Amino acid sequence: MAIGDFNLNLLKTFDAIYRHRSVSAAAQALDLTQPAVSAALNKLREHFGNPLFVRTSRGMHPTPWAMHMAPKVARVLESVNALDEPMPFKPQTARNHFRIYVNDVGLMMMIPLLTRHLQNDAPGTQLTVVDLRQDEVLEALDAGYIDLAIGYFVGVPGWARQQNLRGGPYVCVMRQDHPDIGDTLSLTQFLDARHALYWTRGATYGRLDEVLAKRGLAREIAVRLPRLSALPFLIAATDLVATVPEDLGLLFRRLVPIKLLPVPVALPNIQIKQYWHERLHADTAHRWLRNLVRQTTQGSMLDAS
Numbered sequence: 001m002a003i004g005d006f007n008l009n010l011l012k013t014f015d016a017i018y019r020h021r022s023v024s025a026a027a028q029a030l031d032l033t034q035p036a037v038s039a040a041l042n043k044l045r046e047h048f049g050n051p052l053f054v055r056t057s058r059g060m061h062p063t064p065w066a067m068h069m070a071p072k073v074a075r076v077l078e079s080v081n082a083l084d085e086p087m088p089f090k091p092q093t094a095r096n097h098f099r100i101y102v103n104d105v106g107l108m109m110m111i112p113l114l115t116r117h118l119q120n121d122a123p124g125t126q127l128t129v130v131d132l133r134q135d136e137v138l139e140a141l142d143a144g145y146i147d148l149a150i151g152y153f154v155g156v157p158g159w160a161r162q163q164n165l166r167g168g169p170y171v172c173v174m175r176q177d178h179p180d181i182g183d184t185l186s187l188t189q190f191l192d193a194r195h196a197l198y199w200t201r202g203a204t205y206g207r208l209d210e211v212l213a214k215r216g217l218a219r220e221i222a223v224r225l226p227r228l229s230a231l232p233f234l235i236a237a238t239d240l241v242a243t244v245p246e247d248l249g250l251l252f253r254r255l256v257p258i259k260l261l262p263v264p265v266a267l268p269n270i271q272i273k274q275y276w277h278e279r280l281h282a283d284t285a286h287r288w289l290r291n292l293v294r295q296t297t298q299g300s301m302l303d304a305s
Helices: 009-020 023-030 034-048 064-082 104-109 111-121 134-143 187-192 207-214 228-237 246-255 284-296
Strands: 053-056 059-062 097-102 126-129 148-151 160-168 170-175 194-200 220-225 242-245 258-262 270-277
Touching: 009 023, 009 034, 009 059, 009 064, 023 034, 059 064, 104 111, 104 228, 104 246, 111 126, 111 284, 134 148, 134 270, 148 284, 160 284, 170 228, 170 246, 194 228, 194 242, 220 228, 228 242, 228 246, 228 258, 242 246, 246 258, 270 284
Parallel strands: 097 126, 097 148, 194 220
Antiparallel strands: 053 059, 148 270, 160 270, 170 242, 170 258
16 A cells, blocks of 8 residues: 555544444544544545445445455554554563763762662663763763763753752761871861872862862862772771762771761762753653662662672
8 A cells, every 4th residue: 555645544434433333433433523434434445446334234344355454454553553652661571781871989889789679670681881081971971872870960951851869978088096086077187187089080079179278278188099999998008088978988987997077177968960861761761770770879878888
């Protein structure tokens, strides 16, 4: 059948007459007038060169041609109707490959727990954490190189959706038997100490230094590290102090003998969000992933560590 000059709505008329065996009943089912359905039937007859339905004492009886057409028409209508339905996502049988960005903090805190959930709920899926600089992340989202970004970014464009995941305070970490710092940490002790800083190209933890600078203060950075995983071992082996998110400090304390104390400067809480492109907003698989990420980041993230 040449589809170019054929109105697919006529197939709905055919299907209604076939099922109801009545033009008036078909009109009622389609919420059309009886003359409109009769006109559509005439167009169908003209197009196929066949009467399709003939009037009998028991209603409109389909011709052999119409009976041959009926199951095919039903399949076409079913397929067209399915276009409005979201693509089904069944985690237990899914084979999706998700690509996300998360910084080093997220790699240590969130990825173990998220991976455990994926293995339990969607064992056939794959997860790739893409290595990017902070200033490359939004472009990677826009280009479709990653499906999801987790962290905190400024200057987010209008095409990006975002959702708050969690927040929390910063803490200072130092070795358990620090010679100059006991169970409390004063601002003077903080400024007199030498500090270690996790630092990567394209991203720094400069919020604390900005707060200090507004008060005319500064701390002495003795060591900058490009690998977050090395930070707790450096702190445990030296007299240096580091300022990290509280969740991360609690994880470090499981690994090495360090203590956590409140930062003696008022700092805004850390904010963690997830970001995705508008084109993935309605996709059922990615919506499921985002819900899983949100569930994973609620409460303590030390369960899988």
